[in-house]
Amino acid sequence: MTTLGPRALNRALLERQLLLHRHQLTAAEAITRLVGMQAQAPAPPYVGLWTRLTGFRHEELAGLLTGREAVRVALLRATVHLVTAEDCLDLRPLVQPVLDRQVRGVARFAKAIAGLAPDELAAAGREALGGEPLTTKELGAALAARWPERDPDGLANAARGQLPLVQVPPRGIWGVGGLTRYATAESWLGRPLGTGATVDDLVLRYLRGYGPASVKDVQMWSGLTRLREVVDRLRPGLRVLRGEDGRELFDLPDAPLPDPDCEAPVRFLPEFDNILLAHDDRSRMLDERRRSAIFTRNGIIRATFLVDGFVAGTWRVDGKRDTATLVLEPFGRLSRASRKALEQEGAGLLEFMTPEASDRTVRVEPLGS
Template sequence: MTTLGPRALNRALLERQLLLRRQPLTAAEAIARLVGMQAQAPAPPYVGLWTRLTGFRHEELAELLTGREAVRVALLRATVHLVTAEDCLALRPLVQPVLDRQVRGVARFAKAVADLEPDDLDTAVREALADEPLTTKELGAALAARWPERDPDGLANAARGRLPLVQVPPRGIWGVGGLTRYATAEAWLGRPLGTGATVDDLVLRYLRAYGPASVKDVQMWSGLTRLREVVDRLGSRLRALRDEDGRELFDLPDAPLPDPETEAPVRFLPEFDNVLLAHDDRSRILDERRRSAIFTRNGIIRATFLVDGFVAGMWRVTRERGTATLVLEPFGRLPKASRKALEQEGADLLEFMAPEAPDRTVSVEPSTS
């Protein structure tokens, strides 16, 4: 059985995540290949696509959202993801157990729907959203009018778990604010949820985008449990590998495994990027000692940058008096060549993020080590 070290796993991940070189794909093609992009906030998917694709423009993703070719919906790990319309309809039924578990696991949500017939709640939600998309507060008020003794916010959030409610534009459009409003996926997309995809398909797509990986890795990414039986069922369709600690890994036989010494350019990852969230063992890209700095207590996954393929620090953009500044917070001393590459790439990132700023600058803070 082939053994893969951290650099081999790193280069495989970067290749599949479009991070070894920018690719001439459309935004829709990239979103589908990545099996969606984490999207709690509107801006991160734009930066994630910019760092992966050649010539990506804000308007390309905005047009997918307004044209109903892509949507933002609670999906993997019960978190908001940007996915193609096809994947929303195909994948949401597969991860519904994850959403159901979340509703049961949050006391306020569970209490709000205790003893309610699920079909009654579903019907009430569809009726409330029949005329126009509603905010969480508006949906909660509509449901509480039917069940006045129950918590409106709990009802609305339980509804988001029960049904595929998509966040409709202008939510998700670059530079446009406004409250989050929901519609059912079926009404917004004009099609019913799919029934043809299987969990086996989901596991295969995960490995194509994130492998090689362990069963625990797939479960961490998807939120689903008991996937060992799925991997066993796939059998000869998978290639068995292991890492240097002896963990069993699985992969697609034809998936790329670049040379561990393949050069990896510096890259900027946005907040919540799935490349940091898709594995139980993140050592292929992140030093565990740095995790607490990136994964904050309030649920924010901070924006990071890669040097030689591994997380080497964090970044943020500040704006003041017409100046946009990209602030880099390296974890250790940056080699001169890497610092120069980060400054050059950072200047391009600033042009993408703050084209309206008359002055743009890159600032490197002292190392935190």
């Protein structure tokens, strides 16, 4: 078997994640190719698309959300993802076991629905959401009116796991606040959930967007378990490679494997970017010693920047009135060329994120600060 080191895997991932160069794609095309974008907060998908696409504008993604061509829905790993309407309908049924496991894993949610049939809870949730979209609190109150002895918040969160609920606008619109309100995917999109997509299809799409990868990598990305038999079923049509540690890596026969020494431009990744969450072995992107600086105890995955294709530090934007500062915290010493490239790319990021600011600055923090 061909053995691939971290640089080869890095360049393959960057190419498939639209990060070796910016692409002339629509936002919908990019979201489809990425098999969705993790989206707990509204801003990260906008930054993730800006860093991947030529000429991306906030209005393009906002239009997809208000036009019901894209939605925010609990999906992979039971986390909120931005996906196209088609992928919401097709993929959401495939990851239902992941949502079920999440509900069972939270004692308060599991206690709230103990003894309730899943179909009964789902039917009650659909009835409650039959009018206008509801907040979690409102959904809980509606369900508690039927089961007053049960915890309303636990009922609502269990229903969110049982039903395909999308977060409706203005949630997810750049610069617009407001409470998170939910509607069923079927009512919001005007179509039923799909029945044609399979887990095999999901694995193949993952490999096209994130491969080459191991079975554990696919499971980490999706949240699904016991995928060995799926990959074994697909094996005759896959390219089989090997990592330097001896792990089997699977890939599509026609998927690109760029030269490991090809140039990779500096890039800014938003919080929660899937490129850092899609593999069990993250060595193709990240020095494991830096993990604690990015993955915080409260579940936040910090925004990062790439130098030579690998995570080289974190970033944030500090602002006050009409000023904005992009603060870079590198993990190690930056070369003069890398620093200049980060400052130039960072200036574009600041302009995108803070168009109202009249005074923008990029600041690189000294090591150890």
